[in-house]
Amino acid sequence: MKHSVDGSVVVFANASTPEARNAALDFARRGWFVVLAGASDTTLNELKKYIQMTGGVAHVVPADPKTREGRLRLNYEATAWFGRVDKWIDDARATENETSRNSRWKSLLVVGCAVVALGFIGSRIRQSRSNEPSSDSASTPK
Amino acid sequence: MSRHLIRLRPRSDSFYLSKNRTVLATDLHGMVGSFAESGLFVYQTRMLSSYRYFINGQPPRPLALSNVHQNTWMGYYIMAPPGVDPDSRPDFGPGRLIAAQTVEFRVSRFIGDGMHEDIDIKNFAGIPVEFTVEIDLDADFADWGEVHGDRQQRGELEKTWKQIRPSEWELSFTYTAEHQYRKQSEFGIARIDRRLHVVVHNTSSEPGYHNNRITFQIALEPQQPWHVCLNFIPQIEGKKLHPMYGCTSFIAVQDPDEPAQIFLEESASFASADTETLAPMVTATLAQARRDLASLRLNDLDHGVSAWTLAAGLPVYTALFGRDTLTASWQAAMLGSGMMQGTLAELAACAGKEVNDWRDEQPGRMIHQMNTGPLAALNYGPLGRYYGSETTSGFYPFVVSALWHWTGDKDLVRPYVEPALNALRWLDEWSDRNHDGFYEYLTRSSQPTVNQGWKDAADSIVDEDGKIVEPPIATCEEQSFVYVAKLHFSELLWWLGQTDQARKLYGEAMELKKRFNDVFWMEDEGFFAMGLDSKKRQIRSIASNPGHCLATGIVDESLVQRTASRLFSDEMFSGWGIRTLSSAHPAYNPYSYHRGSVWPVEQGTFAIGFARYGLHHYMNLLCRAQFEAAALFDFYRLPELFSGHPRDVAHPFPANYPNANSPQAWSASTVFSMLQAILGLYPYAPLKMLLIDPHLPDWLPDITLRDLRVGDAKVTIRFFRTRSGTTDYHIEDARGSLHVVRQPSPWSLTAGFAERVRDVLASLVH
Numbered sequence: 001m002k003h004s005v006d007g008s009v010v011v012f013a014n015a016s017t018p019e020a021r022n023a024a025l026d027f028a029r030r031g032w033f034v035v036l037a038g039a040s041d042t043t044l045n046e047l048k049k050y051i052q053m054t055g056g057v058a059h060v061v062p063a064d065p066k067t068r069e070g071r072l073r074l075n076y077e078a079t080a081w082f083g084r085v086d087k088w089i090d091d092a093r094a095t096e097n098e099t100s101r102n103s104r105w106k107s108l109l110v111v112g113c114a115v116v117a118l119g120f121i122g123s124r125i126r127q128s129r130s131n132e133p134s135s136d137s138a139s140t141p142k
Numbered sequence: 143m144s145r146h147l148i149r150l151r152p153r154s155d156s157f158y159l160s161k162n163r164t165v166l167a168t169d170l171h172g173m174v175g176s177f178a179e180s181g182l183f184v185y186q187t188r189m190l191s192s193y194r195y196f197i198n199g200q201p202p203r204p205l206a207l208s209n210v211h212q213n214t215w216m217g218y219y220i221m222a223p224p225g226v227d228p229d230s231r232p233d234f235g236p237g238r239l240i241a242a243q244t245v246e247f248r249v250s251r252f253i254g255d256g257m258h259e260d261i262d263i264k265n266f267a268g269i270p271v272e273f274t275v276e277i278d279l280d281a282d283f284a285d286w287g288e289v290h291g292d293r294q295q296r297g298e299l300e301k302t303w304k305q306i307r308p309s310e311w312e313l314s315f316t317y318t319a320e321h322q323y324r325k326q327s328e329f330g331i332a333r334i335d336r337r338l339h340v341v342v343h344n345t346s347s348e349p350g351y352h353n354n355r356i357t358f359q360i361a362l363e364p365q366q367p368w369h370v371c372l373n374f375i376p377q378i379e380g381k382k383l384h385p386m387y388g389c390t391s392f393i394a395v396q397d398p399d400e401p402a403q404i405f406l407e408e409s410a411s412f413a414s415a416d417t418e419t420l421a422p423m424v425t426a427t428l429a430q431a432r433r434d435l436a437s438l439r440l441n442d443l444d445h446g447v448s449a450w451t452l453a454a455g456l457p458v459y460t461a462l463f464g465r466d467t468l469t470a471s472w473q474a475a476m477l478g479s480g481m482m483q484g485t486l487a488e489l490a491a492c493a494g495k496e497v498n499d500w501r502d503e504q505p506g507r508m509i510h511q512m513n514t515g516p517l518a519a520l521n522y523g524p525l526g527r528y529y530g531s532e533t534t535s536g537f538y539p540f541v542v543s544a545l546w547h548w549t550g551d552k553d554l555v556r557p558y559v560e561p562a563l564n565a566l567r568w569l570d571e572w573s574d575r576n577h578d579g580f581y582e583y584l585t586r587s588s589q590p591t592v593n594q595g596w597k598d599a600a601d602s603i604v605d606e607d608g609k610i611v612e613p614p615i616a617t618c619e620e621q622s623f624v625y626v627a628k629l630h631f632s633e634l635l636w637w638l639g640q641t642d643q644a645r646k647l648y649g650e651a652m653e654l655k656k657r658f659n660d661v662f663w664m665e666d667e668g669f670f671a672m673g674l675d676s677k678k679r680q681i682r683s684i685a686s687n688p689g690h691c692l693a694t695g696i697v698d699e700s701l702v703q704r705t706a707s708r709l710f711s712d713e714m715f716s717g718w719g720i721r722t723l724s725s726a727h728p729a730y731n732p733y734s735y736h737r738g739s740v741w742p743v744e745q746g747t748f749a750i751g752f753a754r755y756g757l758h759h760y761m762n763l764l765c766r767a768q769f770e771a772a773a774l775f776d777f778y779r780l781p782e783l784f785s786g787h788p789r790d791v792a793h794p795f796p797a798n799y800p801n802a803n804s805p806q807a808w809s810a811s812t813v814f815s816m817l818q819a820i821l822g823l824y825p826y827a828p829l830k831m832l833l834i835d836p837h838l839p840d841w842l843p844d845i846t847l848r849d850l851r852v853g854d855a856k857v858t859i860r861f862f863r864t865r866s867g868t869t870d871y872h873i874e875d876a877r878g879s880l881h882v883v884r885q886p887s888p889w890s891l892t893a894g895f896a897e898r899v900r901d902v903l904a905s906l907v908h
Contacts, residue, residue: 006759007758007759007762007763007839031759033759033763048711048712051707052668052704052707052708052711053668053704054704055703055704055706055707056707057707057710057711057760058711059712060712061790073790073791076790076791077717077789077790077791080717080789080790081715081717081789082763083763083766083839083840083841084840
């Protein structure tokens with residue numbers, strides 16, 4: 001089995017929601033270190049254990065991210081434990097929407113590029129055909 | 143870079159000076175006698191139990207006192223002219239009168255077997271002064287184990303004061319003791335004759351002696367200096383240990399011909415051009431660790447200038463400890479092979495020869511510890527020659543194999559083959575006593591070390607309810623040590639043409655691996671059991687022991703990821719390192735020796751394990767934590783252990799372990815293991831090859847490894863991070879024949895075929 005290795009660090013400031021749970025699992029699967037904070041310690045600890053059982057690393061910070069003090073603590077512990085914070089997610093749902101919006105844009109971009117490329121290739125083919133000398137012209141007498 | 147003022151120091155109430163078997167432990171005023179463990183200890187015998195200065199009956203005022211080297215120290219003391227209030231005259235500045243009219247009293251100490259001390263006095267008071275200097279000194283010849291009371295051995299102590307030459311006087315303490323003992327099969331009368339000669343010479347005034355005090359009457363004109371030399375010459379069973387140094391030897395202790403200096407000159411070294419990250423802390427930690435290993439050298443056990451071994455730690459473990467020295471020598475092998483050579487030679491000479499239950503000795507078994515204090519020498523306990531460790535016998539063949547990998551020299555390793563085979567034979571015959579294929583320990587001594595695995599404290603092996611488990615115990619890490627010993631040693635035997643024996647050991651290692659994964663794995667925990675108890679039930683505590691299993695490779699590939707991630711769960715990883723026991727365990731205590739503390743030595747081994755499987759993000763996480771921890775301690779020196787408190791807003795630093803040793807040999811060597819893991823160094827001198835797989839983290843973007851020796855070759859390599867975050871390298875200098883090949887670990891779970899091919903091709907252009 002080939003394991004993902006990343007070592008990047010993602011912080012979920014509100015990891016108690018189902019969306020956050022899914023996103024956290026996804027990040028952990030990709031080798032990110034996951035820092036979890038939120039309202040329910042029980043939910044967070046269950047999620048942490050699940051991530052752990054699937055071979056990931058998660059760290060729960062008992063802090064209320066709605067307060068400035070809680071956010072400072074979350075940032076301090078994430079940095080102290082893992083050395084850095086690469087991504088901070090306050091609302092996993094927004095991230096999910098953003099992700100899906102991003103992926104829609106990405107799809108549109110890919111399709112657009114493909115259309116432009118095909119059009120370009122088609123025009124080149126047409127152009128090269130129109131430049132080919134026809135057998136008629138070759139036989140035209142002076 | 144560090145942005146805090148945290149500065150931790152184990153045993154922060156004392157100064158320690160040491161060299162070879164001599165340790166001077168003083169209080170922060172540079173005096174002996176104010177706390178239990180202070181004294182001049184030679185061969186673990188307290189030869190000075192009191193040593194204090196008085197000037198006109200008062201102690202001088204300490205002003206600035208510090209070690210200069212591990213074996214040198216200087217203290218500035220001052221006094222005001224007699225009869226004057228030193229704290230009067232605030233108009234002279236905040237230092238008051240004593241700073242304006244100063245009599246300086248300066249003490250310099252140099253330890254090298256014996257001790258040399260200079261006392262220099264100078265009159266800066268501007269007026270003539272007269273005073274009496276007294277040196278109060280006494281000796282009790284206590285063992286280290288007796289300094290807190292409970293004295294067991296008592297002998298006769300004689301003190302004599304005499305003039306031995308026209309300008310030399312000597313105070314001698316002579317201690318003789320004997321002990322008639324009967325310990326299981328061993329009996330007899332043991333005797334010791336230990337002495338201390340204090341020679342007063344090169345003095346500006348003639349000394350006198352009464353009431354345990356050497357006294358000098360001194361009269362000084364303004365700017366006039368005064369001097370005396372004191373030589374402390376211990377004598378152990380007839381052998382005098384003369385001071386190696388004389389007056390003002392701060393430069394002389396760095397004599398390039400001195401063995402420790404030769405080691406520092408010739409061994410690999412490290413540098414980094416980066417100043418913005420943790421790199422300066424990393425190089426400072428590595429540099430201090432080199433010096434500490436050199437300073438722990440036990441010169442009396444040298445097997446030549448470049449084959450040496452070392453004490454386990456300061457101040458308590460100034461003796462030969464089998465597994466400590468083996469661990470230190472393989473972990474720090476990148477510095478050079480001298481430590482491995484000396485340790486293997488010395489341990490071979492001390493290997494068990496007979497069955498002696500009191501000493502837990504059996505033929506072939508490797509020594510655990512050889513203490514030299516009065517209790518050991520008089521056979522009050524078996525620690526003068528004690529074999530109660532399972533680990534040492536597994537480590538010995540492994541280190542022989544490591545020596546082979548680093549040197550590729552058959553003649554060099556050949557003398558150690560037989561002792562290694564004997565050690566393996568001991569494991570099979572004496573440790574697997576019930577022939578179930580697992581290796582357990584059970585003492586036969588009436589004065590035993592009960593736990594003889596990696597964790598040897600009496601309360602270190604606990605079940606999941608927190609109860610202490612009674613031996614026989616087969617701990618998981620000991621199985622893995624036997625596995626790696628047999629596997630690696632089989633390869634060496636193959637090279638030496640002993641193919642049948644090699645095949646046998648290889649087969650046994652493979653069988654052990656299978657058996658181990660079947661029996662020790664706890665599927666519901668996603669982790670390995672700490673061990674098996676006397677009824678072969680799993681000891682289900684979550685502890686650091688399986689980290690060793692990762693490093694040795696006994697763990698089945700399918701279980702590696704879950705084992706590694708559990709080690710980084712917040713119950714195990716404190717943020718400063720991996721704890722010895724889970725913080726969720728009922729027996730967890732962050733201050734305990736093995737039930738929740740963090741041992742730096744383990745982290746270096748674990749880092750090798752993570753590198754082995756290509757789990758570089760875990761490796762870098764752990765190494766960063768340890769280098770940041772080192773930066774909290776004085777001199778960037780990782781102590782023997784520290785507390786397992788979590789690294790959170792309430793705990794900006796961990797606590798010291800009470801009476802932790804520092805420096806400790808394997809806490810110094812562990813940082814080289816970490817660097818080896820980060821650089822992915824795997825020497826294979828038999829093929830003149832150095833495999834590398836560097837993965838520099840963002841906190842260490844650049845490091846140069848100078849004068850690394852593999853076989854007969856010497857190479858200097860600069861490793862650096864590229865803009866894309868990958869690591870590249872440049873061979874700055876290479877002498878001798880060596881192929882440096884970039885290649886991920888053969889056991890990597892993360893490296894693909896393309897990476898392997900790309901790395902090999904890239905090696906061709908370097």
